[in-house]
């Protein structure tokens with residue numbers, strides 16, 4: 222099908238975006254890469270009265286940037302810009318690995334990192350990576366700026382933590398710490414499809430061992446966190462670790478059944494993928 | 510409210526000005542306004558890949574780009590890849606030679622998707638090649654002929670160099 226009618230706006234500065242949202246927030250949508258929004262327009266699942274096209278903002282960077290703590294993504298950094306960034310490869314190995322699973326090359330040439338966070342799809346990779354790493358986003362409105370921790374970025378399926386008059390100016394991921402290890406795993410029916418289940422793992426050194434934060438995609442209404450408490454490295458590799466993770470996962474996750482898989486099958490995947498990812502992340506890390 | 514807007518595009522090397530409604534898709538503008546029907550439309554939600562064109566040199570879905578938003582860009586469609594004397598592009602000739610198509614509906618999308626990497630495809634593994642074309646669906650060939658076609662294009666380009 223074709224998109225419905227809307228009023229089109231082409232701001233050239235961030236301030237203009239902010240004031241357009243102050244005026245039309247309740248019926249406006251931001252257009253970034255369009256790789257999720259345009260399908261929704263074509264299907265008539267979205268009927269925005271106003272479309273605010275940010276692709277013509279002037280002086281925006283198209284590559285991630287780094288300061289002493291964070292790797293930051295401005296709103297027009299596309300997936301392809303992140304994939305090819307040496308900063309991402311070195312400082313955000315988890316995002317680097319996960320990007321390979323996001324859609325297909327021809328989608329990643331247009332899709333943006335910030336748009337993927339704003340879209341807040343519980344089956345998407347980037348929100349899970351942001352959750353596992355404890356990243357942040359900066360929301361901007363005429364009322365000012367505020368920072369949201371990853372736990373507050375994702376509220377429900379396709380519902381983010383923004384108010385109607387706010388937009389997302391920046392998404393930032395913490396740079397890797399000394400000794401940290403990372404791994405990303407997912408299972409999908411076809412390469413590039415949304416996964417039935419996936420998991421991002423971050424291993425952090427603790428005195429005498431490592432702890433692991435897992436963030437799952439595809440098994441809840443938002444990315445789902447599971448924390449594995451500190452233990453010696455060897456315990457992760459021991460066969461009994463799978464059973465332990467099974468308990469943790471069963472307590473935290475309540476995957477819904479859908480047309481592609483039953484909840485029980487997704488739970489099965491979550492245990493196997495989680496075990497694999499945790500072991501790989503720990504093996505890459507250096508214990509404290 | 511949905512007044513038309515004038516946009517300028519460079520399409521296959523030619524500057525074109527078009528009046529578009531903001532809701533028009535690039536795929537429709539190419540086909541209906543510019544008469545370039547080589548770009549095919551299958552699903553209109555990004556999944557089949559038939560509508561893939563080059564936007565500023567990179568493969569992208571024309572069904573997921575509003576024409577207004579790519580105002581000022583350079584577009585290459587399947588009509589723009591043959592050589593100036595009308596001879597097929599080496600990749601096109603290779604699709605013919607290696608049976609890379611049957612009905613041909615998906616072919617423009619495969620050709621445009623392979624544009625950035627066909628010259629290196631001889632050295633790519635099957636897995637690497639399959640990953641690159643994973644966003645393109647073909648209902649006829651079973652993909653083997655397509656892999657062979659993409660891989661065979663560099664040899665055809667070399668042969669042509671020799672002729673010159």
Ligand SMILES: Cc1cc2nc3c(=O)[nH]c(=O)nc-3n(C[C@H](O)[C@H](O)[C@H](O)COP(=O)(O)OP(=O)(O)OC[C@H]3O[C@@H](n4cnc5c(N)ncnc54)[C@H](O)[C@@H]3O)c2cc1C
Nearest residue numbers: 251253254255256257258324332333336337339345389555
């Ligand atoms: C065939 C296909 C397969 C895909 N497979 C995957 C996959 O496997 N994994 C995956 O993660 N994604 C997948 N995607 C989605 C893709 O990654 C999208 O690019 C991404 O979800 C959205 O980024 P975008 O820049 O295109 O955003 P848009 O489509 O422009 O916008 C998406 C939403 O976010 C809002 N938004 C965008 N930017 C901002 C901002 N700065 N501030 C506030 N709101 C904003 C928009 O208003 C809209 O509601 C797929 C898409 C397609 C078409």
Ligand code: FES
Nearest residue numbers: 551552553558572
């Ligand atoms: S028509 Fe564009 S991807 Fe199918």
Ligand code: FES
Nearest residue numbers: 611613647648649
């Ligand atoms: S040749 Fe018929 S769909 Fe590919």
